Each structure stands twice: as structure tokens, then as C-alpha cells.
Amino acid sequence: MTIDRTQNEREGVAYTGTPSEQELHDSGGYATQERQERGPVAFIECVECIPCNPCESACPYHAITVGPDITALPQLDGEKCIGCGLCIAVCPGLAIYVKSKHHSETHTTISFPYEYVPLPSKGDTVNLTDRNGDVVCQGRVLNVFTSRRNDRTAVVQAEFDKRYCSEVVSMKLPRSDERERGR
Numbered sequence: 001m002t003i004d005r006t007q008n009e010r011e012g013v014a015y016t017g018t019p020s021e022q023e024l025h026d027s028g029g030y031a032t033q034e035r036q037e038r039g040p041v042a043f044i045e046c047v048e049c050i051p052c053n054p055c056e057s058a059c060p061y062h063a064i065t066v067g068p069d070i071t072a073l074p075q076l077d078g079e080k081c082i083g084c085g086l087c088i089a090v091c092p093g094l095a096i097y098v099k100s101k102h103h104s105e106t107h108t109t110i111s112f113p114y115e116y117v118p119l120p121s122k123g124d125t126v127n128l129t130d131r132n133g134d135v136v137c138q139g140r141v142l143n144v145f146t147s148r149r150n151d152r153t154a155v156v157q158a159e160f161d162k163r164y165c166s167e168v169v170s171m172k173l174p175r176s177d178e179r180e181r182g183r
């Protein structure tokens with residue numbers, strides 16, 4: 001699949017380094033809105049036609065297809081995806097996360113790849129960010145998965161106020177000087 005960038009000449013990964021909403025929705029990596037409402041599901045934010053496909057073979061439910069052209073964009077079949085998260089750590093581009101929009105009445109959860117140190121700990125309050133790295137809200141870490149199978153990519157699961165559901169994609173810890181000031 002190719003993406004028509006003519007409508008967003010100043011937006012998008014080629015101009016800003018981060019994909020635009022239009023690119024993400026056109027890429028085939030998102031489940032339908034209706035599917036997103038139903039339970040945990042993967043979000044694939046991979047919009048550049050690079051030769052890559054470990055996400056395809058990582059999914060035991062065959063919910064991700066790249067196909068014989070290894071530069072094709074991964075396509076997510078939201079009906080096959082169960083939100084297990086096994087694809088998150090295998091993506092070298094850190095482009096996949098899993099969200100459960102209605103984890104509770106008030107909170108959404110997100111599981112995303114994280115390759116910085118120190119890792120957060122279960123129970124920590126962290127700053128959750130959008131795809132530009134800007135802080136959106138605070139969240140609470142529910143789990144940090146560091147299985148050997150994930151190599152050195154941890155998967156962090158956090159919960160946060162569902163009002164920010166569409167914006168949050170990752171997190172950042174406070175800098176050491178910010179932590180000092182918070183004492």
C-alpha cells in the first residue's frame with residue numbers, strides 16, 4: 001500500500017518525523033473504531049515502506065499481514081487480534097502498542113515497548129506521552145515485562161484516565177533533576 005501525502009504536504013513522517021493521523025488511518029495498522037471499543041487490540045504505527053516483517057510472524061493469531069512484498073505496510077486484522085501483546089517487543093521500530101480503551105469505567109490501559117533505563121516499577125506514577133514525546137497525563141504502571149524472549153525490549157503496561165485514550169502512546173520518566181526537586 002502507498003500513502004497519498006498530497007493532502008498533508010506539511011504533515012506526516014516525511015516532514016515532522018512522526019506520522020500524521022491521516023497516514024496512520026490510511027496505513028492499515030489500526031483496527032476499526034468499533035473493534036477498538038470492544039477490547040484490547042494492537043495499534044501498528046508503521047507508515048514507511050521499509051523491508052521489515054517480524055511482526056507478521058510474531059502474531060500467533062495471524063492478525064498481521066505484510067505479505068510477499070517485504071516493503072509493504074503491515075495490515076492488522078482487528079477481528080483476529082486478541083490484544084495479547086506478543087508483537088510489541090519484536091518490532092525494531094517500536095511501532096506497535098496495545099490499548100484496552102475500556103479497561104474500567106474510568107481508565108484505559110496501554111502496553112508499549114520501552115528501551116530506556118531505568119525501567120519503571122510496578123505501581124510507579126509516570127508521565128505518559130503522545131507520539132511527539134510531549135506529556136499528556138500521568139498514569140500508573142501496572143506491569144513491566146522483561147522476558148528473555150523480548151531480548152532487551154521491555155513492555156510496560158500502564159493505566160490512565162480514559163479521556164486521554166487517543167493521545168497516549170508511550171511514557172517518559174522524570175529527569176533526575178526533576179526527581180530531586182520532587183523530594
Ligand code: SF4
Pocket residue numbers: 041042058059060061062063064080081082083084085086087088098
Ligand atoms: S496483539 Fe497479539 S493477536 Fe494482536 S496482532 Fe499482536 S500478536 Fe497478534
Ligand code: SF4
Pocket residue numbers: 044045046052053054055056066074090091092093094095096
Ligand atoms: S516489525 Fe515493526 S517496523 Fe517492521 S514491519 Fe512490523 S510494524 Fe513495521
